[in-house]
Amino acid sequence: MIIxxxxxxxxxxxxxxxxxxxxxxxxxxxxxxxxxxxxxxFDRVDRNEIGTLYYVGCDRSDNPVFVLxxxxxxxxxxxxxxxxxxxxxxxRTFLLHNDRDDAVAVIDCFPTITGAVRLGGFLxxxxxxxxxxxxxxxxxxxxxxxxxxxxxxxxEKDPGPYLL
Amino acid sequence: MFIFYYSTCSPFPALLxxxxxxHPAISLGQAWAQALRWQRANSPLGKEALLIERFGxxxxxxxxxxxSAAVPQPLLLRTLNSLAGLMKDRCGKExxxxxxxxxxxxxxxxxxxxxxxxxxxxxxxxxxEQTRLRVELIKKR
Numbered sequence: 100m101i102i103x104x105x106x107x108x109x110x111x112x113x114x115x116x117x118x119x120x121x122x123x124x125x126x127x128x129x130x131x132x133x134x135x136x137x138x139x140x141f142d143r144v145d146r147n148e149i150g151t152l153y154y155v156g157c158d159r160s161d162n163p164v165f166v167l168x169x170x171x172x173x174x175x176x177x178x179x180x181x182x183x184x185x186x187x188x189x190x191r192t193f194l195l196h197n198d199r200d201d202a203v204a205v206i207d208c209f210p211t212i213t214g215a216v217r218l219g220g221f222l223x224x225x226x227x228x229x230x231x232x233x234x235x236x237x238x239x240x241x242x243x244x245x246x247x248x249x250x251x252x253x254x255e256k257d258p259g260p261y262l263l
Numbered sequence: 264m265f266i267f268y269y270s271t272c273s274p275f276p277a278l279l280x281x282x283x284x285x286h287p288a289i290s291l292g293q294a295w296a297q298a299l300r301w302q303r304a305n306s307p308l309g310k311e312a313l314l315i316e317r318f319g320x321x322x323x324x325x326x327x328x329x330x331s332a333a334v335p336q337p338l339l340l341r342t343l344n345s346l347a348g349l350m351k352d353r354c355g356k357e358x359x360x361x362x363x364x365x366x367x368x369x370x371x372x373x374x375x376x377x378x379x380x381x382x383x384x385x386x387x388x389x390x391x392e393q394t395r396l397r398v399e400l401i402k403k404r
Contacts, residue, residue: 101349150341152349167342172334175313176342179332182315183346 100162100258101203105177109153109168110144111220112208112247115240117166119251121156126252129244135237140166142223142233167205177205181263204261206254211246215239264325264398265359269339274314274331276365276387278302281318281327283391291384325398336364357401362394 104120106113118124118138135141140153149168156164169176184203216239223232240247254261266284268277278298282289289297305316314331321327332339343361351357366386 147337148341150338150345152342152345167345169342170335170338172332172338175332175334176339178313179315179330179334179339180346182313186315 100160102158102162102164103152103167103203103205104155104164104208105167105169105173105205106208107168107170107173107212108144108146108149108220108224109151109166110140110142110224111216111236111240112211113166113168114138114141114155116206116208116211116247116251117155117164119247120254121158121164123156126248129241132234132237132241135240136233142220142229142236144168144224146224173207173209177207177263180205184263203263204254204258205263206250206261208247208250211240211243211250213239213243215242264357264401265328266321266325266394266398267328267330267343267359267361268318268365269330269332269336269343269361269363270365270368271336271339272331272333273368274302274316274329276368276383277329277331278318279384279387280362280365280391280394281329283388284327284394285319285321287322287391291380294384295380323398323402340364360394360397360401362390362397365390 102120104113104117115124115135115138119126123138124130124134139155144151144153149170152165152167154163154165158164167176180203216236219232219235219237219239221232222228223236226232268280268284270276270278275298278301279294282294282297282301286294305314312331314329316329318327318329330339340361340363343359347357347359347361350359366383368383
């Protein structure tokens with residue numbers, strides 16, 4: 100299975116959720132801000148890179164995990180990917196499902212977003228005020244950390260609704 | 264190989280590119296008329312609508328697909344290119360090629376807009392030729 104954590108910029112909430120999933124961040128306690136800010140790709144993907152899939156690691160079942168920013172077109176991108184994958188199910192030889200292990204799951208991290216994350220992301224990524232924006236995003240994520248853990252655990256419990 | 268032509272908010276540029284790719288000798292007038300006919304028969308309603316449709320096959324037996332949605336071209340092409348790279352890693356060969364960016368169509372569908380038809384057609388032809396060269400290179404590897 101290919102696992103994709105999707106958010107607006109592919110650099111804040113999706114990276115945090117993917118890191119929880121990959122056990123780089125704890126689940127039973129809120130991590131330190133410095134742990135969050137040190138994550139690869141955290142607040143480090145520029146606007147002109149939105150849409151690129153970034154590999155962030157493999158889970159215990161050796162499934163590759165990616166983060167993806169889709170701007171405000173997240174739902175459209177998911178619909179499009181769903182159509183692309185379903186084309187093979189309609190009998191056309193096509194991409195993604197080349198064998199039975201090649202299912203694709205997309206976890207939309209947009210519901211975890213808070214005002215602080217939005218503001219911090221805007222300051223850091225849009226205005227280039229990294230010194231202010233990055234810690235603000237981090238603090239925003241830490242304040243709503245339980246939401247991220249819930250999202251990840253909901254996916255782990257039942258990946259079905261997330262499969263394309 | 265699967266070739267994707269994507270255009271934002273209107274399938275018209277992707278449609279012209281697909282026609283040009285499948286019928287290299289076609290004239291602007293013929294292509295325009297064919298695109299209008301195809302669009303009337305197949306196009307979804309509304310600029311936000313998502314369209315993915317198989318258009319046809321090239322003389323080299325590549326399959327050409329049309330895509331249209333509200334997603335900006337650069338963003339979607341980055342996602343498709345990432346997916347294409349991923350699939351190449353997993354399958355060992357390049358299965359699909361997202362072609363673009365196509366020129367933006369400023370007029371209403373099928374009607375000449377600010378951009379003259381001939382200039383628009385030239386840009387489409389250039390992109391199609393680039394795509395053909397990319398396909399040729401991929402097949403030579």
